[in-house]
Each structure stands twice: as structure tokens, then as C-alpha cells.
Amino acid sequence: MTDPTATQLRVPPYIQDAMNSSVDAGWTVVRNPKSVIITPHPAPKSKRLKAAFSLSNPPTADQVRKDLTNLGLYRALEHLQEQKPPAAQTEQAPATPAVVPPQTAPPESKPDVLACPECSKPFRLLQGLGAHRRMAHGVIGMSPKTIQRRESAARKNGKKKAASLPAAAAKKTVPTPRKTAEPAPATAPVIAEPAPAAPATGDVHSSLNHLIVFVREAEDKLAEKDDTIRELQNFKDKVSAEIANGNQSPIQTLANIMALGGEGFGTPAA
CATH class of the missing domain: 1.20.5 (Single alpha-helices involved in coiled-coils or other helix-helix interfaces)
Known part of the structure; x- marks a missing residue:
């Protein structure tokens, strides 16, 4: 008999962030081998009661964000953020609905509790913390890969600046001593010069002849x-x-x- 978990596909990071945010909002998240289904709780008035994302042909991050916005996920997170006071860093994570795994999915280990640096709200996954900081506090790009890219870009910019310093030093000239301001000489009245006279009619006839x-x-x-x-x-x-x-x-x-x-x-x- 083949292993039923062998056909499971990898979850893109932005879909994983959406799953974590949905769990934080109290929604139901089902991780199937080839898809992820997110159901709001309570169900909104919209006719579309759930969002299904294929893992074999995953949608784009913008499409996932658009679908979850239509379901009201981000409004629900903001509402919860306004109602619940910030928890202390030493407190345990609040009870949240667990992700309902399929029968073929292997059990997942519980990660350590992570606290938001801005409001001390606890999270179970780093992706959920990142999604919360983006939506609630406007902090973007705190993942290890993003930090690594920023450090690499900073090193490259530092090398370029260091290479440009000798050229700038070579072009730098010794500043000349500033002269004391002298009183401006009295300006003579400007006399308007007469405009050149137009050629006489006789000169025009002579030229034509x-x-x-x-x-x-x-x-x-x-x-x-x-x-x-x-x-x-x-x-x-x-x-x-x-x-x-x-x-x-x-x-x-x-x-x-x-x-x-x-x-x-x-x-x-x-």
C-alpha cells in the first residue's frame, strides 16, 4: 500500500500566511493533499461561503488576497484586534480553532509561541506573525529571506559608495577663502537705446532695381x-x-x- 501523504503538494508561503490569518480570526481551515479550503465563521452574507485554493495550480498572491478580502477576513482580524486587549508576552496563546487536517494528513507538531513586538499578541507560526504585522502595523518584509536580501543589497551599495569615494576625493578642490561682502556700487540710470530705424522705402526700391x-x-x-x-x-x-x-x-x-x-x-x- 502506498503512503497517502506522498501525494501532498507544497503550500506556497502566501497561502500559508492566509491559513494562519484565518486561524487567528477563528475561521475553519482544511488542508487537503492538493488544495486548501477556508470557511469563515460565522458565514458572511455573500453567496460565496468559502475560498478554495488549488495547490497543483496555485493562484497568485493578489488573487488570494482578493478572495479573502471578499470573504471579510481582514475586517474580521481588525475587529478582533479592536475588541481584545493585548496579551502579555509571558501568557500562553489564546485558544483558537485548530486546523482540521484530512484523514491522510500526518500530525503536525506545535511550534513555540511568538509574540508581536508592537502589541504583544501571541502567534503560533512565524508566517501568522508576519501577516499580522503587515495588516495591523504596516511592517513589511520581516521574513529571513527578505532580511537576507536587504543585507545583501546594503553590502552591494556600501561597496559602490566605497569605490566612488576615491573618485570624489580626486575631484574635490581646495575651497577658496570667502571674500568679505563689498558695498554694491551705485547703479547709473539705465538709458534705453533707440531701436534701429526701419529701412527707408527708397533703399528697398534701390535693392529691388x-x-x-x-x-x-x-x-x-x-x-x-x-x-x-x-x-x-x-x-x-x-x-x-x-x-x-x-x-x-x-x-x-x-x-x-x-x-x-x-x-x-x-x-x-x-
């Missing part, structure tokens, strides 16, 4: 270049025609081309 003349000269130069290009193209066409003429000798073709060039190209001046 110069611009128009420049544009016209540029157009004339472009026209002259166009005429030169046309003359060269015409000369090229005539030369091509003379070369393509097969009815004359090469000497005659060269003479005709020189004659087309005019004075300076090969034809003597008249």
Missing part, C-alpha cells in the same frame, strides 16, 4: 550661351555632312571643313 538688373544680365548671358551652342551644333552638322559626302576627295573634304570654320580655323583672313 539692382536685383532686377542682375537677373536680366544673367538671362542675357544664358541667351548668348544658347546662341553659341546652336552655332556649334550647326557647325557639327555641316562637318558631318562633308565627311559623309563620298563624291569628293579627302583633301577637298578637309578644305571645305576649314572653309566652314571661318577665320582662325584654317581660312586666311580676307
Whole structure:
């Protein structure tokens, strides 16, 4: 026969905190091999009379907190905190409803009593004490893992500060002696400078005329270049025609081309 406790799953820490807080409020908590069921006492007016959390596919911490808030767990804890006076640290823990284990669950040993440092309220588990301090006193992150992470972060920050001290010392300069305050000299009256005068209308017309003349000269130069290009193209066409003429000798073709060039190209001046 197999051990019935072998199929039990691990309880996440935030669900364990919820179980401890529910026990402190007097609610019924049932730990099954694969789930945890929390039933309020007395049952609230809401239609949902209990909260069931799967251990094979556990919900998130926010979802657990939301479900227990809807059931009224935290209001019940605050109400109990207001009604009950703080117990002394030496007193035994108040009688609370025991967690109803399933038939397959092994018996659990009772831990030592833990007292809240702020109000001396006793708790049986460290998780319950942590949940109470978070809800009632606003103390966050007192678990051993959290303390270890904080100490590690503090050591890292200390190393970074120690490494930055030599650089800061190198940049530090010798402070200059402070000068005694001297009386401020009498300020002369500020004379407003006249604004620059706007250009006269005649200057604007003169500038426009110069611009128009420049544009016209540029157009004339472009026209002259166009005429030169046309003359060269015409000369090229005539030369091509003379070369393509097969009815004359090469000497005659060269003479005709020189004659087309005019004075300076090969034809003597008249």
C-alpha cells in the first residue's frame, strides 16, 4: 500500500500566511493533499461561503488576497484586534480553532509561541506573525529571506559608495577663502537705446532695381550661351555632312571643313 501523504503538494508561503490569518480570526481551515479550503465563521452574507485554493495550480498572491478580502477576513482580524486587549508576552496563546487536517494528513507538531513586538499578541507560526504585522502595523518584509536580501543589497551599495569615494576625493578642490561682502556700487540710470530705424522705402526700391538688373544680365548671358551652342551644333552638322559626302576627295573634304570654320580655323583672313 502506498503512503497517502506522498501525494501532498507544497503550500506556497502566501497561502500559508492566509491559513494562519484565518486561524487567528477563528475561521475553519482544511488542508487537503492538493488544495486548501477556508470557511469563515460565522458565514458572511455573500453567496460565496468559502475560498478554495488549488495547490497543483496555485493562484497568485493578489488573487488570494482578493478572495479573502471578499470573504471579510481582514475586517474580521481588525475587529478582533479592536475588541481584545493585548496579551502579555509571558501568557500562553489564546485558544483558537485548530486546523482540521484530512484523514491522510500526518500530525503536525506545535511550534513555540511568538509574540508581536508592537502589541504583544501571541502567534503560533512565524508566517501568522508576519501577516499580522503587515495588516495591523504596516511592517513589511520581516521574513529571513527578505532580511537576507536587504543585507545583501546594503553590502552591494556600501561597496559602490566605497569605490566612488576615491573618485570624489580626486575631484574635490581646495575651497577658496570667502571674500568679505563689498558695498554694491551705485547703479547709473539705465538709458534705453533707440531701436534701429526701419529701412527707408527708397533703399528697398534701390535693392529691388539692382536685383532686377542682375537677373536680366544673367538671362542675357544664358541667351548668348544658347546662341553659341546652336552655332556649334550647326557647325557639327555641316562637318558631318562633308565627311559623309563620298563624291569628293579627302583633301577637298578637309578644305571645305576649314572653309566652314571661318577665320582662325584654317581660312586666311580676307
